[in-house]
Amino acid sequence: MNTERSMLRRICIALTFFLPSLLSAQHPVVPGYERFYSQDEDPSVEAGLLLLGELNCVSCHQPGESLQSAVSVKTAPVLSDVGSRIRSGFIKSFLQDPHGAKPGTTMPDVLAELDAEAKQKVVEELTHFLASTGAVNDSAISPGDVNKGRTHFNTFGCLACHNPQEGDRQAIGASVAFPELSKKYTLSSLSQFLQNPHQTRPAGRMPSLNLNDNEAKEIASFLLRDLKLPDNLKFKYYEGNWSKLPDFSMLEPKLEGATSGFGVILGNRTDNFGIVFSGTLVIPKTGEYTIHLGSDDGSRLLIDGKQIVIVDGIHPHQFKNAKANLTAGEHELVIEYFDGSAHNTLEALIEGQGLGKQSLTGLLYTPKPKDPVESNDLVAVDAGKAAVGAKHFTSLGCADCHQLKQDDQLLASAKQYQGLENLIGKQGCLTKAVGSPHYALSPKQQADIRKAIAYLEEVEYQPEMPEKIHRTFVTMNCYTCHQRGELGGVVDARKDFFITTQKEMGDEARIPPPLGDTGVKLQQSWLKDVLGNGTKVRPYMLTRMPKFGNEQVAHLPELFEQVDELKPVDHAQDVFSEKKLKVSGRRLVGSKGYSCVKCHVFGNQKASGVQALSMTTMTKRLKYDWFHQYVINPVAMRPLTRMPTAWPNGQVLLPQVLDGTVDQQVYSIWKYLEDGDKASIPQGVGGNQIELYVFDEAVMYRNFIQGAGPRAIGVGYPERANVAFDANQMGLALLWHGSFIDAGKHWTGRGQGFQPPLGDNVLTLGQSPTLASLESREATWPAGELKKQGYQFLGYQLGEKRKPTFFYKLNDVLITDFPNPESEGGEFPALDRTINLKSDQEQLDLFLRPLVASQQVELGDDGVIAVDGEWKFKVAGDVGEPFVRGKELLVPVELRNVDGQFVGEVKLRYEW
Structure with a gap:
């Protein structure tokens, strides 16, 4: 629809619009529109299509089948329990004047055509209806949470879409402005929204930052930092040094007063103090409740003078709970608390009789303001007005955009509208026409929408794949963080808000990555998970990748893969295993x-x-x-x-x-x-490493080696092949290449535990004796305590380059075992192993078991034995024909009579 050149021209113009004055404008603010289209001189089809979706025009004006792909739908917030989330005072002011209560809102003034008196009446009735869906639960704001929330808000990525909330920074264009949040939300309702925004706003324009409970509460506390609640508790403040709760009735308080909520920093001290709170608890329904009390340090809770739960002593924050049968109505509440040192926290929660676990502060008697005009909440819901409001909700078309269930049934709209393609030349919502909602559209927005409707009337719209990607990026505001091609990326006015813990890495560690090559860079499965669920693979980047919800972005991975291109590479040949x-x-x-x-x-x-x-x-x-x-x-x-x-x-x-x-x-x-x-951890990772280096001579390490037992003898050779001999089992247990051993585990601290080889390509031969005397080929190989079976380890002797030869015996058969890596083996040298046997008596039943495979052993026609399809083994000398028994390789040994002594020599070779 537009050439790339015209697109870039518009973008360059749009980047100059970041002026504070725009945020005070009353027209609907759609971030992608403000950044990329609002400053164009001429009307734009692309801009109009974006607005048709973001203003939710198609919820009323249904597009024909051929136009459904032309406009995306931004569904309105779900209102099923809005009364428990939004203060009814804000509901009233928002219905009365949407653009005044929340500058930049995309919610139209549905009642604009009514005269002042009639409008006030309908607003009142709608407010009572919406407020009847639940009740807000107020709780006080903790100064400590405000400070933490300030840090989260300024670093997690909130400022990618919203304006700075403090200081003398100017407003930034294309920002989503806040209403007066303390007039709209309670601490609990805003916390819940921040933690799961898609539950009430399924369109995903407000994404989830995967906040945990504390993070959501802390950000909500920061955003509601100006919330002033009337006092609902009296307190007495004491000073003293205690290890358990004192008898406060015998002490003189240093300070007395009133407060809101259970914040304990009320006096001069932050350590070694005590507080006694007292107030009136209003129980809504008779029955059994669970009372939870948590504190650091000690506390106890009393209702009507009776102790319900106690958490006494010096300790970190911990909870205890107890059951209490309470009648509906007012009860005297007392909570005693003391702090010894360090942290100081106190929480009191209640649940039961239909109440989810929540702070007791929501059930405290709170005096109403003297001037009801100053209150954010209605005194009480009028059932008659609420019933009339329910009728307004369907007759005025509220149900066209908003979901609201009554008795588990979605309310349906009673209004009828023209189809989207029939609006050409009409005024309607584009102006202040009688009978139409008032969107307060700017002249440019009106022109763009008209242009788009006219275009759809004339042309069968079939967007190309790159255009689909671009529209999604504009719609979901992806461009505020990411650059794709020449478009988007973090604007200069926001760059300071993108922070890293790794400044040495530069902007790459704080600015989200460009997405121009996403389709050829990222695996589809990974990309789907990132877009649908968010991710945190860059812990040094404090800005979080948000979660948009699969419905909004599930189409992107396939589009990326089809659009993005990269010259293929010639893959390496499979020369190595x-x-x-x-x-x-x-x-x-x-x-x-x-x-x-x-x-x-x-x-x-x-x-x-x-x-x-x-x-x-x-x-x-x-x-x-x-x-x-x-x-x-x-x-x-x-x-x-x-x-x-x-x-x-x-x-x-x-x-x-x-x-x-x-x-x-x-x-x-x-x-x-x-x-x-x-994957095996590479060298150079992990602390306290004490590597034993091998240079011109072999190095030995006798200690607990993983895979070779507690009497392991490790040998590192100059050829960079290594072995571990098990002196308990009389056999080679491990072979490996590269670095020898890390002695850090055994040479620091108490030296406990088994140390694995430091190198790689570890070959496990099995912890068992190399030689055995078997009654038959089917007999079980020796195991358990070998000394009782005639085995004895005799030690070792160092030879040239300090290479050891191991000595051990089986009954009267003396065995010498000499491992020796090949000298010119390159990166993966083979190991030659020479075993000599000597006995005064003839031995007819000796067998070697030089290895136990993990999968299979295959005997080759050329004498080469393949093991597990990955490495090779050879045997020669005074032996019979090798045979396979399951995963075992057994080799009969045939001793020769030499001058009355029975001797034999076996040569083994391990190539791995």
């Missing part, structure tokens, strides 16, 4: 590789430098082609990123890893990260 790829990937991201762990966290393990995105989520989030191109040349994909490349200008700095090519190394990192949280 998956296991070796993962081993190399782990090395490359570790501190001895390309040191990705210096900047990226690994699950819950912190990085040693800045705390960038976790590596464990990368393959879940990203597509491989994008990942491949990004890590090779980050700046080409993200011009302002501070992410360095590990392969500058295509050079490989670690040519000894795999085949030394960029493609294989990138692919190996990807394969390693595919294991996500289950």
Whole structure:
């Protein structure tokens, strides 16, 4: 409908409109419209279509089947329990003058055609009807919560759409203005709305920031910080140093007065003080209630002089509860509290007889203001007026936009309207025509809507996929945080509100990422979850990715995938096994590789430098082609990123890893990260590491090694192959490559626990003896306490380069066991193992069990034995034909008679 050039021209003009005067305008404020269309000189079809949806025109003026895709629908707030959420005084003022009560509202003045007296009467009746759907529950605001809420509001992302609420900052254009919130909400109702906005506003324009209970309450407290409630409690303030509740009746108070709610900071002290609250509790219905009392430190609650629940002593904040049978009406309430030191908190809650768990403050007798005009609430709902108001709700068309259930039935509108395509040339809502709602549209908005209606009358509207994405971004205000192509992004006036805990990372750590390549960058499953549920993969970015609800944005992932393009990469050939790829990937991201762990966290393990995105989520989030191109040349994909490349200008700095090519190394990192949280932690992550380095000679480590038992003997070889010999079980238990061992666990603190190998490509051979004497091929391999079965460990002897030979025996068979890695094995050297046996007696039933597979063992025709489809094993020497028994490999040993001694030599080779 518009060329890209004209679009960019409009955007450039729109970016100049951020002036405070616009926020005082009475026309409906739609953020996307204000930013991208309001300053255009000429009417725009795109702008008009946006307004038709955001003003909810199609709830009354139904579009024909061919036009349904042309206009999105912003459903109005659900009003089924509005009386329990909104103060009836605000309902009244809002119905009387929507644009005065909330500047910029998209709610029209439905009663604009009525004279003042008639309008006041209808407003009164509608107010009584809406107020009859529930009752608000007031509670006082805590100064501490206000301070916390201020921080949340200014950092979580609220200021991406709303104006700053304090200081001398000017209003920012395209902001959604607040009404006087303290006249509209109570603390509990605003908290509930902030925590679950979609429950009452399913259109998703107000997204969820995934706030927890405390965060929602704290932000609500900040927004309602000017709320003044009448006193509903008397208090006496004491000073003293106690370890349990004193007898306050024997003490002289330092201060007496009245207050609202159970805030305990009422005197000079914040430690070593006591408070006694007293007031009148009004119980709505006779029956059993549960009273909850929580405090830091001690407290107790009495009703009519009887102790109900006590939480005495010095302790962190904790709750106790008790049952109480209470009659309807007034009861004397007393709460005693003392603080010893540090934190000071007090909460009193009630539930039962239809009441959900809530603060007792909502049931305290509160004197009404002397001047009822100053009250936000009606004194009482008049059933007669409410009944008339219900009729107005259907006859005036309120039910066309708003859902409201009465007796579990949705109220239906009694009005009839012309279809959307029949409005061409009509005035109606576009002006102050008699009988039509008054939207207070600006001349530009009127012109845009007329242009769109005329366009729809003439053309069968079929938006292209890029246009669908753009319209969704404008509608849901995605552009306020994200840039896509040349459009959108955080405007200068808001940039200061985007904050990070990692300033070293620059704007990339505080400004939400651009979305121009989303379809080729992100996995669809991940994107659907992010859009529908929000996410927090960038903990250093304090602005939160909100949750819009699937209905509003579920179409975007598929559109992104079809629209966005990226040159495909040539995938690395499968030259190496998956296991070796993962081993190399782990090395490359570790501190001895390309040191990705210096900047990226690994699950819950912190990085040693800045705390960038976790590596464990990368393959879940990203597509491989994008990942491949990004890590090779980050700046080409993200011009302002501070992410360095590990392969500058295509050079490989670690040519000894795999085949030394960029493609294989990138692919190996990807394969390693595919294991996500289950991936082995790379080197350089975690504290208190004391690595034992191996240089020209073997290094030994005798301690508790995971997978090799409490009498493990670890050996690190200069060839960067390592073994762990189990001196209890008389056999090799583990083989691994790379780094040897981290002694930090055993050389610090109490030295408890088993230490796993520090390197990678760990091969588990099984904790059991290598040699056994079996009565038959089917006999069970020895287990349990081996000493009673004739086994004995004799020690070891160091040879050339301090490489050990292990000595042990089975009955009268002496065994020497010499592991020795190959010297030119490259990144994954094989291990040769020579076992010599000697006995004074002939042995006919000896067997070796050099390994136990995790899956399967396959005997090859060439003598090579394949294990688990990943590694190879060879055996030679004085042996018979190997055979497989389940997952076991057994090798018969055939000793030779040499000068009256029975001897044998077996050579084993492990290639993994």
